[in-house]
Amino acid sequence: MEKLLEVEDLTKTFTLGSVLSRVKITAVDDISFYIKPAEIFALAGESGCGKTTTARIIMGFDHASAGTIIHGGKKEAKNEKVWFTEGIQAIFQDPFGTFNPLREVERYFFETIQNYKLAKSKQEAIARIDAKLRLVGLTYEDLAGKYPSEFSGGQLQRISIARALLTDPKLIIADEPVSMVDASLRMSIVNLFKKLRDELGVSVLYITHDLATAYYVCDRIAIMFRGDIVEMGTVEQVLMTPKHPYTQLLRASIPEADTSRRWQGEIKLSDTETDEYLRQGCRFAGRCPLVMDVCRTTTPPDVIVEGAHVSCHLYADYANS
Amino acid sequence: MEEIILKTEGLKAFYVLDVYGKQKTVKAVNDVDLAIRENEIYGIAGESGCGKTTLLKTLAAAMEPPLRIVDGRVCYHIAGADVDVSTLSQEEIRRLRLEYIAYVPQGSMSVLNPVARIKDTYRDFIESHISTQQRDEAFLLAKEHIVELGLPPKILDAYPHQLSGGMRQRVTIALATLLKPRIIIGDEPTTALDVVVQRGVVQLLKDVQRKLQNTIILVTHDMGVHANIADRIGIMYAGKIVEEGSTDKIFGDPEHPYTQYLINSLPKFGDKTPRESVPGSPPSLANLPPGCPFHPRCPHVKEICKQEMPGFTQVESNHKVACWLVGEGEHGKAA
Numbered sequence: 001m002e003k004l005l006e007v008e009d010l011t012k013t014f015t016l017g018s019v020l021s022r023v024k025i026t027a028v029d030d031i032s033f034y035i036k037p038a039e040i041f042a043l044a045g046e047s048g049c050g051k052t053t054t055a056r057i058i059m060g061f062d063h064a065s066a067g068t069i070i071h072g073g074k075k076e077a078k079n080e081k082v083w084f085t086e087g088i089q090a091i092f093q094d095p096f097g098t099f100n101p102l103r104e105v106e107r108y109f110f111e112t113i114q115n116y117k118l119a120k121s122k123q124e125a126i127a128r129i130d131a132k133l134r135l136v137g138l139t140y141e142d143l144a145g146k147y148p149s150e151f152s153g154g155q156l157q158r159i160s161i162a163r164a165l166l167t168d169p170k171l172i173i174a175d176e177p178v179s180m181v182d183a184s185l186r187m188s189i190v191n192l193f194k195k196l197r198d199e200l201g202v203s204v205l206y207i208t209h210d211l212a213t214a215y216y217v218c219d220r221i222a223i224m225f226r227g228d229i230v231e232m233g234t235v236e237q238v239l240m241t242p243k244h245p246y247t248q249l250l251r252a253s254i255p256e257a258d259t260s261r262r263w264q265g266e267i268k269l270s271d272t273e274t275d276e277y278l279r280q281g282c283r284f285a286g287r288c289p290l291v292m293d294v295c296r297t298t299t300p301p302d303v304i305v306e307g308a309h310v311s312c313h314l315y316a317d318y319a320n321s
Numbered sequence: 322m323e324e325i326i327l328k329t330e331g332l333k334a335f336y337v338l339d340v341y342g343k344q345k346t347v348k349a350v351n352d353v354d355l356a357i358r359e360n361e362i363y364g365i366a367g368e369s370g371c372g373k374t375t376l377l378k379t380l381a382a383a384m385e386p387p388l389r390i391v392d393g394r395v396c397y398h399i400a401g402a403d404v405d406v407s408t409l410s411q412e413e414i415r416r417l418r419l420e421y422i423a424y425v426p427q428g429s430m431s432v433l434n435p436v437a438r439i440k441d442t443y444r445d446f447i448e449s450h451i452s453t454q455q456r457d458e459a460f461l462l463a464k465e466h467i468v469e470l471g472l473p474p475k476i477l478d479a480y481p482h483q484l485s486g487g488m489r490q491r492v493t494i495a496l497a498t499l500l501k502p503r504i505i506i507g508d509e510p511t512t513a514l515d516v517v518v519q520r521g522v523v524q525l526l527k528d529v530q531r532k533l534q535n536t537i538i539l540v541t542h543d544m545g546v547h548a549n550i551a552d553r554i555g556i557m558y559a560g561k562i563v564e565e566g567s568t569d570k571i572f573g574d575p576e577h578p579y580t581q582y583l584i585n586s587l588p589k590f591g592d593k594t595p596r597e598s599v600p601g602s603p604p605s606l607a608n609l610p611p612g613c614p615f616h617p618r619c620p621h622v623k624e625i626c627k628q629e630m631p632g633f634t635q636v637e638s639n640h641k642v643a644c645w646l647v648g649e650g651e652h653g654k655a656a
Contacts (some may be wrong), residue, residue: 046515047486152602153369182368183542187586188598209515212545216588216596239590253520255545257587259569262549263520 003070004203005058005088005171006034010067012053027053029227030067035171038201040193042214042235045224046250051207054224055175058205059090071171086116089164093176095156099148105159106143112166132162135200136192154185161192165202172196173205178213190217211254215239223247226283233308243310246284282313290314324398326536327357327380327504331393334379338387347607349375349388351560359503362530362537364551364568366544366583368603372560373540377508380538381424382406382414397421419450423497427509432493433481439492440477446496463499470495470525487518491525498529505529507539511546523550544587548572553639556580559604559614561630566640576642578619613645621646 012028028050035041043051056062058069071087092098099105109129112118119125130140136158148156157177164172174193178186190213196202208214214221215235222232223246231244242248255263279285285295294313302311303318310318331354336347349372357363367373378384379395396403399421406414418424426432433442443463451459464474472491481489490510497505507526511519527550530537539551547554547568554571556564556579564577575581582599601618604610610617616626625645633641 046517154598155602182603183544184368184583184586184599185602186598187588187596190588191595191598211516212588212590215590216593249517251590253517254590255516255519255523255543255549256589257544257548257572257584258589259548259572263524 002037003034004037004039005205006032006070007054007058008032008068008070010054010057010069011065012050012057012062013065026227028057028064031222031224031227031229033222033229033232035203035205037170037203038197039220040197040204040206040218042206042208042218042221043224044208044211044214044221044250046209048226049224050227051224052175055090055173055205055207059088059173086167087169088171088173089167089169090173090175091157091160091164091177094180095153095160096148096180098160099156101148103147105146105148105151105156106140108163109143109166112163116167118166128166129162132165133159135165135196136162137188138162152185153181154188157181157189158192161189161196165196165200169202171203171205173207175207176209177206179208179210186213193217211239211250212256223250226279228283228311229309230284230311231308237306237308241306243305243308243315244312245288245290245314249287324359325356326359326398327355327538328396328398328403329353329355329380329393330396332376332379332390332395333392334375334384334388335391336375336387337389345607348372348560348609349606350379351609352393353560353562355555355562357504357536357538359536360530360534361552362527362539362550364547364554365538365540365557366542366547366554367557368542370603370606371557372606373557374508376557377424377506377538377540381418381422381506382409383424416450419446419497419500419502421502422504422506423500423502425494425497425505425507425510427512432496433489435481437480438477439479439481439484443477443496443499446499450500466499467495470498470529485518487514487521490514490518490522494522494525494529498533501533502535504536504538507537507541509541510539512541512543519546526550544572544583556583559609560606561614561643563615563644564640564642566637570637570640574640576636576640576647577615577644578621578646579615613643 010028010031011026014025014027016023016025043054045051053062057064099108110125113125113128119128126140133139133143138158151159178189181189193204193206194217197204206214206218218235220233221235221238222229223238225246231238231247238247239251242251281297282295282300285291288295292313300311300313301316302309303315305315305318331352332350333352334350336349338345338347353376365373375388378388379390384390390407395406397406440460440463444459447459447462463477467474467477472495476484476488476492484492511522514522523546526537541547551568553567555562556577558579564575564580571580572584575584579599586596586598588596599618604614612628613626613630616622619626623645631643631645633643634647635641636647
């Protein structure tokens with residue numbers, strides 16, 4: 001099986017506190033996953049689960065404490081960002097923060113073209129920009145000479161995607177691309193990812209906490225919790241029949257736009273995040289409704305349950321079979 | 322039917338700006354009639370920039386120039402009588418806040434003083450509304466209240482940055498409900514939160530409402546939250562309420578094309594059929610299109626839509642729509 005990007009045993013630790021009272025937080029704890037060509041892969045979880053840290057390491061903004069990233073058969077080399085980012089482009093959460101408000105939007109496009117030497121003349125550059133903008137439903141005319149304040153959030157997010165497409169990337173890393181976009185315009189962005197996958201064969205690493213859009217657009221999904229991937233598989237497996245108690249909680253907490261399916265019962269929230277990061281054994285043990293003694297002491301094994309990877313003691317029997 | 326606790330009549334609140342000598346009017350709230358009942362959760366939904374927050378500001382009587390009420394009025398129902406908010410003095414409005422109407426904002430970090438412990442913030446709140454309170458008494462009152470809402474009392478000694486986002490938002494709700502207000506206004510209280518935490522916060526809001534039997538006006542663009550908590554929903558578009566009905570009606574049988582788009586664009590589990598966003602972009606409130614403001618984006622646009630704003634048609638006793646497509650020819654102005 002061809003793998004576009006492979007992440008192996010990735011770990012990132014941050015140190016908190018002063019010299020005397022150091023606390024090590026493992027933001028990403030030994031995770032492995034891969035992305036196939038022309039696939040939308042979701043990395044989902046709550047804030048502080050390590051999904052953005054993972055993305056930053058893949059993009060080269062941070063260095064991993066341990067583990068490797070293999071892209072197109074090559075390992076990541078230090079100080080060699082250009083070859084790396086030509087195949088991988090990123091779009092970010094806040095469309096208003098992506099662009100400098102005092103700078104014309106088109107200048108970002110010309111800058112990218114210059115950095116990667118994608119065109120020889122201005123005409124060629126404009127033709128390329130126009131072609132990419134048309135993919136997202138805009139034209140160069142719409143953009144020329146305008147400032148970010150003249151666009152809506154949804155439009156700016158589509159402009160970021162067009163900018164990312166300039167280098168013909170194989171993989172787009174989208175860090176919460178719709179969370180700041182209005183609900184009524186969200187689907188236009190999400191549908192765009194589908195179109196890029198189906199028509200251009202672009203893969204997307206879709207980082208999100210919105211499981212409903214993840215279900216709608218993605219092929220496979222990994223659920224992260226406090227630095228661990230607790231469950232991974234196709235969206236059908238993971239979201240329609242969740243195995244891990246955390247995935248079940250997450251799935252049950254999504255407000256569904258259906259008045260016949262209102263929330264039932266009460267849930268327990270964690271008081272502070274650091275407690276859970278420093279917990280021994282399974283980090284979900286403090287809130288898990290099905291907690292057992294073994295969960296508090298031993299790290300759960302990674303087992304395959306009905307085709308999905310699950311990291312939970314409840315399914316320990318599957319490890320032997 | 323329960324009594325109406327807050328109503329607006331033909332409310333128009335505009336931002337009147339003076340930009341380089343040119344006058345510019347942003348019509349953020351444009352002819353809104355609301356009648357919000359006692360003991361209900363009323364949801365207001367709409368895109369960003371449709372005037373939701375401005376509407377809340379006028380409801381809470383927290384207007385500051387350049388925002389001003391151009392026409393219409395906001396009435397509170399206090400002690401059996403309707404009181405026009407614009408006739409009240411600043412001091413009277415200050416007294417009404419927290420005791421009659423309370424406000425839960427979106428960003429809980431900017432509400433709590435970062436260099437004061439939670440209990441000091443509580444004391445400020447209590448001292449500004451209940452005189453002759455001793456320090457210890459105020460602390461006891463705060464503690465009682467916190468425990469009643471099911472939050473751990475140790476958070477009173479914490480600074481805001483020591484609490485998680487969800488806990489901060491719950492502390493803000495606790496502060497807002499301290500004096501048992503009749504109306505709680507929530508401006509996107511769960512928007513910046515994770516799904517699990519959001520559920521916890523919504524749970525708390527529901528509990529508070531059940532205990533106090535009061536009214537919550539909840540603004541959020543997350544239709545899922547509305548489906549879960551609201552009794553009635555008003556859909557706002559470009560400064561106007563375009564459809565209002567019970568939650569079941571709005572989700573089960575929406576009549577306005579905009580509402581239909583909003584409901585149908587929501588992804589559902591177990592259903593991967595393609596979903597479409599509302600086409601186009603929201604209009605600028607400073608430069609509204611003539612007629613129905615939705616007509617440039619509406620797939621069913623007719624000639625009359627471009628010229629005249631439709632009034633409300635009462636589809637059912639609890640469901641009204643402002644659209645020319647519904648009940649043609651029966652439109653009265655603002656029914």
